[in-house]
Amino acid sequence: MNQLVLIIPVAAFAICMVIHVIVWRICRPAKRVFALTGIFILLPAALGLSSVISMRHGLIHDPFSLMDIELAAALLLHLSLAIAYIATYPAFEAISPSLAMVLAIGSEGISHKELLSFFCDDELFEPRINDLLQSSLVKSHGEKLSLTSGGNLLAYSFILFRTFLGLKKGEG
Amino acid sequence: MMGKFTIFLALLAGIPLWTAVTQAVLMRTGLKLMRSRQMTSLISSASLAIPFAGLLWHLYLGTLDEHDRFVGFVFTSAVYILMSYIYFHIFNMSETARRIRMILEIGQRSGLKASELKGHYNSIQMIENRIERLIALGQVEVHEGKLFTKSKTLYIAASAMEWWRRILGFPPSRVRDQGRQVP
Numbered sequence: 001m002n003q004l005v006l007i008i009p010v011a012a013f014a015i016c017m018v019i020h021v022i023v024w025r026i027c028r029p030a031k032r033v034f035a036l037t038g039i040f041i042l043l044p045a046a047l048g049l050s051s052v053i054s055m056r057h058g059l060i061h062d063p064f065s066l067m068d069i070e071l072a073a074a075l076l077l078h079l080s081l082a083i084a085y086i087a088t089y090p091a092f093e094a095i096s097p098s099l100a101m102v103l104a105i106g107s108e109g110i111s112h113k114e115l116l117s118f119f120c121d122d123e124l125f126e127p128r129i130n131d132l133l134q135s136s137l138v139k140s141h142g143e144k145l146s147l148t149s150g151g152n153l154l155a156y157s158f159i160l161f162r163t164f165l166g167l168k169k170g171e172g
Numbered sequence: 173m174m175g176k177f178t179i180f181l182a183l184l185a186g187i188p189l190w191t192a193v194t195q196a197v198l199m200r201t202g203l204k205l206m207r208s209r210q211m212t213s214l215i216s217s218a219s220l221a222i223p224f225a226g227l228l229w230h231l232y233l234g235t236l237d238e239h240d241r242f243v244g245f246v247f248t249s250a251v252y253i254l255m256s257y258i259y260f261h262i263f264n265m266s267e268t269a270r271r272i273r274m275i276l277e278i279g280q281r282s283g284l285k286a287s288e289l290k291g292h293y294n295s296i297q298m299i300e301n302r303i304e305r306l307i308a309l310g311q312v313e314v315h316e317g318k319l320f321t322k323s324k325t326l327y328i329a330a331s332a333m334e335w336w337r338r339i340l341g342f343p344p345s346r347v348r349d350q351g352r353q354v355p
Binding site for chain 2: 001002003005006020021024025028069072073076077080081083084087088090091092093097098099100101102103105106107109110111112115116119125128129131132137138140143144145146147151152154155158159161162164165166167
């Protein structure tokens with residue numbers, strides 16, 4: 001197996017990461033998961049595809065001489081890295097209570113009561129509902145919330161997934 | 173050779189699916205009794221790894237020379253670990269994510285007032301659920317009524333996440349620990 005199959009996706013992922021940090025520091029987009037999909041998946045896919053087409057037609061020099069199937073392998077590794085990062089990203093934005101709890105407990109330990117006092121209903125509820133509204137998964141009509149078609153699709157996907165595993169819906 | 177490589181890639185790309193099938197089978201044969209469902213997901217990934225490694229070796233890796241085999245091994249391991257991580261993440265979201273639970277509740281009730289939805293989210297109950305899960309995962313332990321970290325794994329992950337938040341330009345998180353700011 002050609003070692004470029006490892007080097008190209010790692011380099012592409014690193015470049016995407018630099019673009020992501022610059023964009024986030026200059027102006028954080030409102031629909032962040034869509035923006036991440038654009039930076040980590042659509043942008044490299046568009047650049048990669050146009051480069052491959054240009055190289056195959058002799059418009060630009062091919063420095064790598066990779067076969068199509070090796071390019072597919074490189075794409076698979078890049079997609080694995082990109083999806084793993086996009087899946088982890090929401091935890092950076094609204095840090096998971098489980099991780100926050102582990103940090104609060106620290107090495108010195110903490111009483112049950114003290115730990116509970118660090119979390120209030122608003123802190124745990126509002127950032128999540130705002131995120132759902134911003135991501136267009138939920139829409140509001142006055143005070144009433146309902147699902148968008150994207151939200152419905154996501155809900156059915158998770159119901160189907162958990163039914164397949166033989167589980168009830170999550171406890172949150 | 174090319175055909176085998178294509179099948180090899182297709183098998184690797186489908187790891188989340190094969191892991192879901194493995195977990196569905198294991199959940200129906202006794203794994204359901206485990207306290208930590210996240211652990212059932214990790215066990216499913218680990219159980220799949222051995223037969224999968226044999227299959228991939230037979231299909232492609234075993235046919236390569238020594239140098240190519242090393243690159244192939246690194247590639248296969250990286251994709252396997254990342255795909256397993258993606259699956260674990262999807263499973264964990266279905267299990268614990270409040271966003272997903274909110275979506276399910278809004279969908280089941282065909283629309284819901286924000287105040288009604290908020291009424292279902294009691295921070296004490298959520299924190300109690302998480303303490304139970306952290307104990308079941310071996311990350312936290314209780315001594316004389318106090319909680320202590322038992323393993324550094326999640327602590328290191330949480331510290332790394334806080335560091336990356338700052339690189340991305342987010343302000344420090346808001347949960348307070350005896351007067352100092354922690355996420």
